[in-house]
Amino acid sequence: MQDGFPQKWTVRTFGRVSIEGSESTAKFRTQKTALIVAYLAVRGANGVSRESLASQFWPDSLPDTALQSLRMALSNVRQVMGPDVIVTIGRDIQAHPNLIQSDSQSFAGASKSGDLETLGAALELVQGPLFEGVDEQWARDERENWHEEIVQTLCRFMDACIDSGNFEMGILAGKRLLHILGVREDIHVRLMKLYIGSGLNSLAIAQYEQLERELDDLYGEQPSLAAVSLLESIPQAVRGTATGVSSYTGLIGRESLVDDLLHEFLTRSALNDAKEAARSIGRYLDRHQGLLVLDNLEQLMPSASAWVERLVAVTKQARILVTSQIQLGTTGESVYPVGPLELPNAKATPKEIEQTAASALFVREAQRANSSFLVSTENANEIARTCARLDGLPLAISLAAARSLTHSPAQILTKIGESLEFVKRRNAAEAVKHSSLRQTIQWSFELLSPQAQELMVVLSAITGKFDSQFAKSLAPNLEVEDGLEELCSVSLLNADTSGKVATFWMFETIRSFAEEELKRRGQTGVIMKYLLDEMLRQAVLSQDESSSDWSIRVRSMLELWENCVRVLSYCISKNLYSEKCAKLLISLESVWATFGLANQVVDLARQLLYSSSALTKELRAAMLLSFYLLLGNQGKVDEHFEILDEAKSLISPDNKELMPIYYIRHATLTKSTGKYHEGIASLEAMLDMVEPSNHALIANGLYTKSQLHCCLADHKSSLENLLAALVESRRAHETKLRINILFDCGSELSFQGHGEESLPYFEEALALCKKVGSIKLEGLTRWQQGDALISMKRYPEAFAALKWSIELVIEADFIAGLKWIFLKVAEALAYLGHHTLAIQLLGKMVEVRKAEGRELGEYEVNDLNRLMDFLKTQVPASQIDRFWAEGNRREWLDLVQEVNLVTIL
Numbered sequence: 001m002q003d004g005f006p007q008k009w010t011v012r013t014f015g016r017v018s019i020e021g022s023e024s025t026a027k028f029r030t031q032k033t034a035l036i037v038a039y040l041a042v043r044g045a046n047g048v049s050r051e052s053l054a055s056q057f058w059p060d061s062l063p064d065t066a067l068q069s070l071r072m073a074l075s076n077v078r079q080v081m082g083p084d085v086i087v088t089i090g091r092d093i094q095a096h097p098n099l100i101q102s103d104s105q106s107f108a109g110a111s112k113s114g115d116l117e118t119l120g121a122a123l124e125l126v127q128g129p130l131f132e133g134v135d136e137q138w139a140r141d142e143r144e145n146w147h148e149e150i151v152q153t154l155c156r157f158m159d160a161c162i163d164s165g166n167f168e169m170g171i172l173a174g175k176r177l178l179h180i181l182g183v184r185e186d187i188h189v190r191l192m193k194l195y196i197g198s199g200l201n202s203l204a205i206a207q208y209e210q211l212e213r214e215l216d217d218l219y220g221e222q223p224s225l226a227a228v229s230l231l232e233s234i235p236q237a238v239r240g241t242a243t244g245v246s247s248y249t250g251l252i253g254r255e256s257l258v259d260d261l262l263h264e265f266l267t268r269s270a271l272n273d274a275k276e277a278a279r280s281i282g283r284y285l286d287r288h289q290g291l292l293v294l295d296n297l298e299q300l301m302p303s304a305s306a307w308v309e310r311l312v313a314v315t316k317q318a319r320i321l322v323t324s325q326i327q328l329g330t331t332g333e334s335v336y337p338v339g340p341l342e343l344p345n346a347k348a349t350p351k352e353i354e355q356t357a358a359s360a361l362f363v364r365e366a367q368r369a370n371s372s373f374l375v376s377t378e379n380a381n382e383i384a385r386t387c388a389r390l391d392g393l394p395l396a397i398s399l400a401a402a403r404s405l406t407h408s409p410a411q412i413l414t415k416i417g418e419s420l421e422f423v424k425r426r427n428a429a430e431a432v433k434h435s436s437l438r439q440t441i442q443w444s445f446e447l448l449s450p451q452a453q454e455l456m457v458v459l460s461a462i463t464g465k466f467d468s469q470f471a472k473s474l475a476p477n478l479e480v481e482d483g484l485e486e487l488c489s490v491s492l493l494n495a496d497t498s499g500k501v502a503t504f505w506m507f508e509t510i511r512s513f514a515e516e517e518l519k520r521r522g523q524t525g526v527i528m529k530y531l532l533d534e535m536l537r538q539a540v541l542s543q544d545e546s547s548s549d550w551s552i553r554v555r556s557m558l559e560l561w562e563n564c565v566r567v568l569s570y571c572i573s574k575n576l577y578s579e580k581c582a583k584l585l586i587s588l589e590s591v592w593a594t595f596g597l598a599n600q601v602v603d604l605a606r607q608l609l610y611s612s613s614a615l616t617k618e619l620r621a622a623m624l625l626s627f628y629l630l631l632g633n634q635g636k637v638d639e640h641f642e643i644l645d646e647a648k649s650l651i652s653p654d655n656k657e658l659m660p661i662y663y664i665r666h667a668t669l670t671k672s673t674g675k676y677h678e679g680i681a682s683l684e685a686m687l688d689m690v691e692p693s694n695h696a697l698i699a700n701g702l703y704t705k706s707q708l709h710c711c712l713a714d715h716k717s718s719l720e721n722l723l724a725a726l727v728e729s730r731r732a733h734e735t736k737l738r739i740n741i742l743f744d745c746g747s748e749l750s751f752q753g754h755g756e757e758s759l760p761y762f763e764e765a766l767a768l769c770k771k772v773g774s775i776k777l778e779g780l781t782r783w784q785q786g787d788a789l790i791s792m793k794r795y796p797e798a799f800a801a802l803k804w805s806i807e808l809v810i811e812a813d814f815i816a817g818l819k820w821i822f823l824k825v826a827e828a829l830a831y832l833g834h835h836t837l838a839i840q841l842l843g844k845m846v847e848v849r850k851a852e853g854r855e856l857g858e859y860e861v862n863d864l865n866r867l868m869d870f871l872k873t874q875v876p877a878s879q880i881d882r883f884w885a886e887g888n889r890r891e892w893l894d895l896v897q898e899v900n901l902v903t904i905l
Contacts, residue, residue, distance in 0.1 A: 006082045011041040011095075011102040015128025019081075026080050029775075029808070032057060033073040035134060040086070040095040041102035042130070042142060047092030056138040064903035072804060104130065104146060111153040116164065119157040123173050126150055129180050133345050135352075147181055154181075158190040167198040183214045189227050201234050294322045305329055327489050337491065340392030340507075343384070350380035358387035358397060365401035366409075373404050382409035389416055391507035395440055441513045444490055455483035456492060460514030461527045463562045465496075465503045473534040474527060525576065531567045532580050535560065539587035555773050557591045561600075564588060568604050578614040586626045593629065594736055596776040596812040602630045618658065621650035625661050637852075640669050660686045660697045667704050674855055676708045683708070695732035699725045703741050710748065711858045719748045739765045739777050743784035750788035758788050776817075779808030783821045790827055796904045799828040806896055818892055819848045823860065825899060827867050835875050836883050837898055842867070843887025844895055 009026065012018045017038045019026035028034050036057060040048065050070060051063070057073075058066035074086055074093070085099050095102075103125045110122035130146045131139040154177050161170030174191045178184065188211040195204035208223065208231045215221045294308070305328045308320065312330060322328060327335055341358035353359045354375045362383055366373040375383065386409055390396040400412050407415065445453060458475045459466070472480045484504060487493035492510055496503045506514070518524050538560060542553040557564075568584065571577050585605050592598045605627050608615075615623065624647035628640060644666050651658045663686030670679035683705045690697045706721035722745045729738040746761035762785045769778035782805035789798035802825045809817040826841040842864065849856055856864065871880060887895070 006084055006099055008098075009081055009085065009100050011038050011100060012127075013038050013042050013102050013104045013130055014107075014126045015132045017131060017134075021081070027770075028073075028080055029076050029811075030073070033076050035131070035139075036070075036073055037077055037081070037085075037095070037100070038102070038131065039138065039142070040093065041100050042104045042146070043094065044102075044105045044108070045094065045097060047089055047094040049091050050093060051091070053093070057136075059137070062901065065901050068803075068900070068903050072800070072807075075800075103127075107153075108149070111149065116157070116160050116166070116169075119153060119160065120169065120173065123150075123154060123157060123177065126177060126180060135345075135348070150177065151181055151184055151186065155186055155190060158187070158194065162190070162193055162197060165197070167194045170194045171198070183211075183218055185211060185215070185224060185227060188223075189230060192227070192230055196230075196234065204234060205231065292320045294320065294324075341387075341394055341397070343388050343392050348380075348384065350375055350377055353380045353384050356384075358392045359383050361394060362387055362397050362401040365398045366404035369402045369405045379409045382413050386413045386416065389413060389508065391509050393507065393509060396509055438513060441492075441510055444492055445513070445517075447490060448492075449486060451478055452483045452486040454478055455480065456487055456514050457518045457521065457523065458527055459487075459493070459504075459506065460511050460518050461524075461531050461567075463511075463566060464559065465505045467501050467503050470534065471504070473537075474530045476530075524570075525574070528567055528570050529577060531563065532571060532577055532584065535564050535567055536580055536584045536587060539564070539584055539591070543587055543590055554591060554594065557588070558595055558773075561591065561597065565600055565604070568601065572604055572608050572612075575612060575614075578608060578612040579616070579619060581608055582615055582619050582623045586622055589626055589629065590736060594772060594774045594777060596814045598630045599813070602627075605630050617650045618655070621647045621658055621662075624650070625658070625665060628665055637669070637673060644669065654689075656689060656691060656694075660690045660694075660701065664697075664700050664704050667708065671704075671708055671711060672855070674711075674858060676711045676858070679708045680705060695728045696734050696737070699728035699732055699734055699737055699741070702728060703737065703744070706744065706748075710744075713859065713862065715748060715752055719745070719752065722748060735768055735772060736774075736777065739768050739772075739781065742768070743781045747784045747788045747791075750791045755788070755792040755794075762788065774812075775808050776812035776814050779805045779812060779814065780817065781805075782808060783817070783824065786821075786828065787824050790824060790831075793831075795828050795831045799825070799832060799902075799904050802828060803899060806899065810893075810896065815892055818896070819845045822895070823863060827863065829899075829902065830867055830871055830874075832904060834902055835871060836879075837895075837902065838867075839871060839875065839880055839883035840887030840890065841895060841899075843884035844890060844892070847888040 007021045007023050009019055009021045012020075017034055019034060019037055026034065026037070028037075036053070039053075050067060054061075054063070054066035054070040058069050061069065077086060082099070085096050087094050087096050107122050107125045110118050110125075113119055113122070130143040154173060158170045158174055161167060161173075171191065171194045174187055174194065178187050178191070181187065188207055192204040192207045195201065195207060208227060211223050211227060215223060308322065308328055309330045312320065327333070341361060342356055343358050344353045344356040348356065354363055359375075363373070363375055386400060387397055390400060400416060403412055403415075445456070448456065455471070455475055455478050458478070459471060461474060462470065468480055468484060471484065475483075484493065484495075488495045488504070492506070494505050494507070496505075518527060538553070538557060542557045564584065568581055571581050585601060585608070588601070592601060605623065609620070609623055609627055624643050628643045628647070631640065631643070644662065647658075648662050648666075651662060653659065663682045667679035667682045667686075670676065670682070683701050687698065687701050687705075690701070692698075702721045702725035706718045706725060709715070709718040709721060722741055726738065726741045726745060729741055742761045742765035746758035746765070749755075749758040749761065762781065765781045766778060766785075769781055782801050786798045786802035786805060789795075789801060802821060805821050806818065806825070809815070809821065822841040822845045826838040826845070829835075829841070830838040846856070846864075868880075875883075
């Protein structure tokens, strides 16, 4: 918001849904929330009742549950986009017309014009199907209605182009939108007329044949008499000399590309400047106005480039189409990268999977190898996953599908994961280059310069995207910039240059080949050392919370997480670079703690701790202190004390870095065993020894001390320590700790009767959670917010916040946090009249704590006793025992589901 004015938002609904604000991009907790905004934006001034919206977006939920889900989604919308973006009119809601603008509404306004330029601008807004990739019924209904309106607008535009002689403009719009709108004879016929008007009779014939093929494939029908009459009106001589390429190639998923290329080459006039007398081939091409196709020209490079340059210089009319894995670099060359085939989306039905280009190719080749092969509900998902694993590459898919004579799709997928050797032809008589996926990639690999080959092999160590600086860290002795350009030019590396910094990535099939080459050369260990060094450097930077871009660095480490786990797994399994592995694990603490990723590295840390003898005493102690945190709720209390005792035995008593950390973690553990005074004594010893300038450790100590005072019901001391900790955390720029302190400040203030004063603390904490992007921390903050609202007797609001908290901690895979949240959910439910479920939640919470060997803290006992005293006035003792036992036996997620079904009016 600038100068008191609310932010305005632009919603893209044609194509993949996106929501951009004048100041930021909208990021919601779920994709469904974004789709609700997009749906309201499409509806414009047409309001939608809450009941209708809830039933459309949650069709499988009970009405009350669906409405509760809608309320949570709309609350998230208002948090992200502003309180005024959704307008309520009675039971109807709609998008605020002045704050939310959509491409669909802009299209609706412009499409009513009779002006050719305005109609063209309206059609330019249609950059994909409405709600592309969304297959719910509400989306299909809206898509059908809007696409019919787009067709009518397009037909009016194409008719106007025919009448005014703007054939090229009409062709471009028709071809582009035909791919979006599907099989439409009215568009095909108008394209034929536009081609005829342009003198491109062969393309008019090709357009008819495409229409004929699509109608037959989809509906078993023939084109109308009007289309046939138009075809027959084309002179026979012309019809006999040219045919659209895509009408007979059967290139699944490539038809539109071939048609577009053919149109481009037949209509371009960029080669009309002849400077020399034509040689014989130039004269022939000029005389016949032909298309010269030079296939696989990389075999003749670089001499072929000079030859084509000379040919271009002497011909006036000819068009030359070259397929090559190396760009020619000639004057006037236009490059058309041939990307992978379209892949089915994750939620596609078997029928949709069968019709998507990549899987359609798989099915066709599988049926060639095995005539009984069929797509079923059992194998459709494996077909889709196989095509995705092969990156949508046609040759790879064809080779893999050909093994369907003796392998199911699931077996093919498994074999591909084991080795690329499986992806090959069974017929040895086939051309060597295309006999296997490995041979094909090898062919491209051998075209590279030695430097580019070396770089490609090195880059195979990286999973996911990377920039040139990352590449240089792994290849310090190579000319990385030149190598990246060469790899991209032969399509062995993909590039995205749309952002501030160009990023690169390999298809997984190509990376697998290069990784095997890395192993064959015996370079894996060396490259892993470079990767470990780079991950350690990035992790150390992500720890510096005083940096202005700290939150960006933490999220960057999240994107690099797979590389971190990969390099740690390799090095620890080989017992290499143990010291650096330990430092990386410790440095990643803010990442795995913030994003709930501890489960993914706890076994690696355990293996490093108890199998490596290369760690110094101090580094081993630091590892143990981190390992204690990694274990979280996985271990028993006794095991936690053993780990901390072992760490303490390795630390010198005057070590002012590690000893304070030990005291803090020891005090935290005493809190779970009820030994609060012992914990406070540890913290006082810690605060006496720490340097005054070490604001981070002081903040940690004061925060933990406040928790122990809270457990002792000394809330005055608790709040004093919290406020002092907050000051120190701000000086130290400790964001994660500051979030914890803020929501505890809010909870403590609320408990002491200062409810309104508590709210800003929660809001600041939630803002920091969103800045960091931590779902786990947001979930825990919502839990404390719910606790505060309970103490303020605002039970409906508390229950809503706690339900949100449950949803977030489950999404963050922090199921262990439910035992704390359930206590507060039970309290809210009890005072809202849902006594049975409240007792079951309490029973589950206490049972889990007993199973973990962790006694309830004093403050938890106080809350539990107070709540049970209330419930005993509402429910007979015999029923309390029965409901309590039922809760003990139930699963976490069953109880969560029942909580979600509760609706508070």
